[in-house]
Amino acid sequence: MQIDGSKNVPIYLQIVNECKEKILLGTLKPGDKMPSIRGLAKDLEVNPNTVKKSYHFLEREKILITDSTKGTFVSNNLESLLEGKINSSLETITLKTKELKKMGVSLGTILERIEKKWKVL
Amino acid sequence: MQIDGSKNVPIYLQIVNECKEKILLGTLKPGDKMPSIRGLAKDLEVNPNTVKKSYHFLEREKILITDSTKGTFVSNNLESLLEGKINSSLETITLKTKELKKMGVSLGTILERIEKKWKVL
Amino acid sequence: MQIDGSKNVPIYLQIVNECKEKILLGTLKPGDKMPSIRGLAKDLEVNPNTVKKSYHFLEREKILITDSTKGTFVSNNLESLLEGKINSSLETITLKTKELKKMGVSLGTILERIEKKWKVL
Amino acid sequence: MQIDGSKNVPIYLQIVNECKEKILLGTLKPGDKMPSIRGLAKDLEVNPNTVKKSYHFLEREKILITDSTKGTFVSNNLESLLEGKINSSLETITLKTKELKKMGVSLGTILERIEKKWKVL
DNA sequence: GTGGTCTAGACCACA
DNA sequence: GTGGTCTAGACCACC
Numbered sequence: 001m002q003i004d005g006s007k008n009v010p011i012y013l014q015i016v017n018e019c020k021e022k023i024l025l026g027t028l029k030p031g032d033k034m035p036s037i038r039g040l041a042k043d044l045e046v047n048p049n050t051v052k053k054s055y056h057f058l059e060r061e062k063i064l065i066t067d068s069t070k071g072t073f074v075s076n077n078l079e080s081l082l083e084g085k086i087n088s089s090l091e092t093i094t095l096k097t098k099e100l101k102k103m104g105v106s107l108g109t110i111l112e113r114i115e116k117k118w119k120v121l
Numbered sequence: 122m123q124i125d126g127s128k129n130v131p132i133y134l135q136i137v138n139e140c141k142e143k144i145l146l147g148t149l150k151p152g153d154k155m156p157s158i159r160g161l162a163k164d165l166e167v168n169p170n171t172v173k174k175s176y177h178f179l180e181r182e183k184i185l186i187t188d189s190t191k192g193t194f195v196s197n198n199l200e201s202l203l204e205g206k207i208n209s210s211l212e213t214i215t216l217k218t219k220e221l222k223k224m225g226v227s228l229g230t231i232l233e234r235i236e237k238k239w240k241v242l
Numbered sequence: 243m244q245i246d247g248s249k250n251v252p253i254y255l256q257i258v259n260e261c262k263e264k265i266l267l268g269t270l271k272p273g274d275k276m277p278s279i280r281g282l283a284k285d286l287e288v289n290p291n292t293v294k295k296s297y298h299f300l301e302r303e304k305i306l307i308t309d310s311t312k313g314t315f316v317s318n319n320l321e322s323l324l325e326g327k328i329n330s331s332l333e334t335i336t337l338k339t340k341e342l343k344k345m346g347v348s349l350g351t352i353l354e355r356i357e358k359k360w361k362v363l
Numbered sequence: 364m365q366i367d368g369s370k371n372v373p374i375y376l377q378i379v380n381e382c383k384e385k386i387l388l389g390t391l392k393p394g395d396k397m398p399s400i401r402g403l404a405k406d407l408e409v410n411p412n413t414v415k416k417s418y419h420f421l422e423r424e425k426i427l428i429t430d431s432t433k434g435t436f437v438s439n440n441l442e443s444l445l446e447g448k449i450n451s452s453l454e455t456i457t458l459k460t461k462e463l464k465k466m467g468v469s470l471g472t473i474l475e476r477i478e479k480k481w482k483v484l
Numbered sequence: 485g486t487g488g489t490c491t492a493g494a495c496c497a498c499a
Numbered sequence: 500g501t502g503g504t505c506t507a508g509a510c511c512a513c514c
Contacts, residue, residue, distance in 0.1 A: 010505065024223050037487065047507045052487075067368060069486045069514050086224055089217040093231070094238045096210040103207055107239050110214070111232055117215045118228050126309065131498060168499055252490060266465050279502065289492045294502075311499050311501045328466055331459040335473070336480045338452040345449055349481050352456070353474055359457045360470050373513060410514055 003044045011046055015054035023063065023074060034064060034072040124165045132167055136175035144184065144195060144202065155185060155193040245286045253288055257296035265305065265316060276306060276314040366407045374409055378417035386426065386437060386444065397427060397435040 001018045003011055022028045034040075037055065041048040055072050058064040062081055066072040075081075100110060122139045124132055143149040155161075158176060162169040176193055179185040183201045187193045221231060243260045245253055264270045276282075279297060283290040297314050300306040304323055308314040317323070342352060364381045366374055385391045397403075400418060404411040418435055421427040425443045429435045463473060 012505075036485080038485090048487095049508080050506060053505085055487090066487070068371075068488075068512090071486060082224055086221060086226060089221050089224075090231070090234060093214050093217050093235065096214050097235055097238060098242055100207060100210050101239065101242055103203060103210075105207060107236065110211070111235065113211060114214065114218055114232065114235075115228065117218060118222065121219055121222055129310075133498080171499060174499090254490075278500080280500095290502095291493080292491060295490085297502090308502070310497090310503075313501060324466055328463060328468060331463050331466075332473070332476060335456050335459050335477065338456050339477055339480060340484055342449060342452050343481065343484055345445060345452075347449060349478065352453070353477065355453060356456065356460055356474065356477075357470065359460060360464065363461055363464055375513080413514060416514085 001040075001044065003046065005046075012050050012053040012057065015040075015044070015046075015051060016057050019054065019058060020063070023078070028074050030074050030076045030078050032074045034074065036071060122165060124167060126167075133171050133174040133178065136161075136165070136167075136172060137178050140175070140179060141184070141202065144199065145206075149195050151195050151197045151199055153195045154191075155195065157192060243282075243286065245288065247288075254292050254295040254299065257282075257286070257288075257293060258299050261296065261300060262305070265320070270316050272316050272318045272320050274316045276316065278313060364403075364407060366409060368409075375413050375416040375420065378403075378407070378409075378414060379420050382417070382421060383426070383444065383448075386441065387448075391437050393437050393439045393441055395437045396433075397437065399434060 001015070001022075003014050003018075005011060007014065019028070019034075028034070034055065035043070037051045038048045041051045044051070055064055055066065059066060059072075063075055063078070064072050065075050097110060101107075122136070122143075124135050124139075126132060128135070140149070140155075149155075155176070156164070158172045159169050162172045165172070176185055176187065180187060180193075182205065184196055184199065185193050186196050218231060222228075243257070243264075245256050245260075247253060249256065261270070261276075270276070276297065277285070279293045280290045283293045286293070297306055297308065301308060301314075305317055305320065306314050307317050339352060343349075364378070364385075366377050366381075368374060370377070382391070382397075391397075397418070398406070400414045401411050404414045407414070418427055418429065422429060422435075424447070426438055426441065427435050428438050460473060464470075
């Protein structure tokens with residue numbers, strides 16, 4: 001996990017994103033134990049409170065579950081969460097497409113762009 | 122024009138967005154004279170400095186032009202506004218597509234959905 | 243307002259209680275402007291974040307309302323809040339009375355004790 | 364006996380309270396032998412140290428007595444338990460009464476309410 | 485060892 | 500000037 005303290009993205013959000021990434025990629029699986037707050041803090045050379053904030057953030061999103069004295073774990077119910085996120089993303093795309101149509105952009109232009117970007121990803 | 126001081130969107134940005142909206146809707150047309158800073162400030166019950174900031178912001182985006190003796194006007198060349206909005210929407214779509222790819226959604230699913238919604242629109 | 247840093251009651255709660263006290267006693271009235279976070283912090287010789295935490299706490303209880311850049315104010319709707327608190331306190335007393343009855347304490351003993359304490363208050 | 368590890372009440376206190384409850388209800392009587400530390404720990408699926416802490420806590424309150432060779436027993440003299448509970452309830456009532464006085468509720472109102480509820484009980 | 489709380493100070497956006 | 504955010508470190512309860 002890499003943290004860049006000089007970025008203007010808050011450190012705690014960088015950690016949040018790294019975690020989400022690892023979960024989506026399957027490096028971290030449902031039920032897995034997360035590194036301890038202080039362990040990770042030492043690893044990344046940041047203050048434990050910063051890591052705590054990241055974990056807390058992910059708890060609020062139901063991605064992590066924490067049990068005092070045992071540690072923090074990846075939630076077992078990530079499926080529904082994923083589904084929700086997919087729907088939300090699709091909704092946003094639909095909304096934006098609607099706006100583009102109003103502004104005179106053609107369907108072809110949009111589809112073409114998506115396909116082009118898809119490959120690059 | 123409505124300003125909500127209790128929102129967490131900065132007042133000056135609320136004014137900026139209202140202006141953009143009115144221009145896109147045609148309420149304000151290229152070449153039109155904008156209300157004076159002090160007049161609008163009094164109208165909205167905000168500090169004149171705040172309106173000034175909004176106008177300044179819109180000037181930087183080439184949407185307004187200020188002639189120090191005559192006042193502030195809507196630019197005759199609004200392509201940038203439209204173009205900016207189009208690009209922003211396309212960027213959002215690209216971003217969301219990226220997320221969907223990570224979450225395991227196929228390109229076909231996305232394109233199909235957009236096409237379907239496009240017709241209904 | 244007096245803060246005792248050596249108590250084991252957190253400073254931020256001491257501030258919270260002092261504020262509640264002043265509101266109940268009428269020193270602070272609905273609509274009044276609270277001292278600024280940094281002003282009060284300097285006064286009490288504590289960190290501004292500590293005062294902020296207190297104000298935040300009182301906001302969550304709907305006792306204060308804060309407007310960025312203008313300041314923090316005593317809520318105008320304290321009546322309902324007060325009524326709620328009164329009911330809750332009465333409920334608690336009823337509950338405890340119930341427990342005492344089960345444990346064999348007589349009604350007289352309870353009433354007598356309350357009357358005695360009432361005067362001392 | 365049920366323990367909920369996800370609560371924010373410490374496990375050892377949950378055990379303490381369950382024990383007190385059972386004693387007050389008569390499920391555990393003065394002189395009864397308590398389950399062994401290791402046995403109860405296994406039963407509740409908690410660390411034996413945690414059960415030990417609970418027993419120790421109850422010993423300090425004179426509710427349990429440990430004979431190092433025979434085991435742990437419910438004290439024959441449980442007055443202190445009852446007295447403690449009664450005092451705690453009375454303290455709570457006093458505290459709430461104090462709050463009510465501050466909020467402008469009259470002594471009569473409180474006494475009247477208690478008497479009314481007492482009969483219904 | 486685990487996570488949780490409190491206090492702290494530097495920095496930022498807004499008006 | 501106002502409040503808001505981020506990072507920090509010391510201390511604590513629990514197991």
